[in-house]
Amino acid sequence: MSKGFKSFLIAIGILIVLVIIIYSFFAGNYNKMVDAEERVKAQWAQVENVYQRRFDLIPNLVATVQGAASHESDVLTQVTEARSRAGGVMQVSDEVLSDPDAFRRFQQAQNDLGSALQRLLVVTENYPDLKANSNFLALQDQLEGTENRIAVERQRYNEAAMGYNAFIKKFPRTILANMFGFREKAYFTADAGAQRAPTVNFN
Template structure:
């Protein structure tokens, strides 16, 4: 093998070796973990939306038996409206103020639903209504799924943040991904917020 062709072969071999070394040293971890954070957040949003979708039917069912509880029903409707009006997507996930607003609105809806469930205790006919029982079961399941989705999101954020704060991720973050910030996690903003609200009777 002579001059130019040998040099080209060596360059090709060096390039392949470099690509192999880089792929094994975590250069892709940061964007991969970032995508996992975004995917985990999408699941959080999905579960909160599922809960929001249950609220109108729940309110209508309760209203049929407990019209005099208008104040409580109105509080649930208003809390749902606020919770669904604040959207945090992949583009705004890095905004701590927006994330806090979202969390607080969801907590307000959780509180309003808890108060509604206390009111239901006064209405035995409502408590035995099949439609209400089905909605109650769906709500309980959704609250559990919300708790799981939030836990998975927190774990994904922790993995991502750890990667960009430790070696060798810190180096790759400085050299290639400096525009990707430390991410905020989903903080509990009310007492016992990490636990799914109790909606069973």
């Protein structure tokens, strides 16, 4: 076997090894990005589920309160309007996760609804009959459980998004992420003023 042919075989061997290494790098990292993004989407679906549960509980809660405290029309109207606004952004595609403005609008609508519900529950403290109503108490318990679940699922979503974002932003994976259209996912943030204790005034 001639020296030139041996060199040719060595060069071919090196080229094949390089192709395998490059392919493994691209395929391996691409697949990991897909897996991480799917985890984010799955967790987003859980967030939507708990928001939907809260959304579905509200009409029964409003109807129950209306029966016992019909003259609290302002608060009931605020809850109904906030629910309507939240409903407009309830079923959104997971593309909103890569659009910070759309994500912010979604979060704001949900925060407004949560605030309106808190005002409604504060008002109900003035009605002993309502507080003794078993239907209202059951709805209140379900709503409180749902609010806790919302907090848990939002935290889990943020953790999934953080893992995904960190993975795609590290060099050299950031080059692949840009090539294949993997975009940073938005995070849920604390409500404005969440660090301050709320003021409750019964006057």
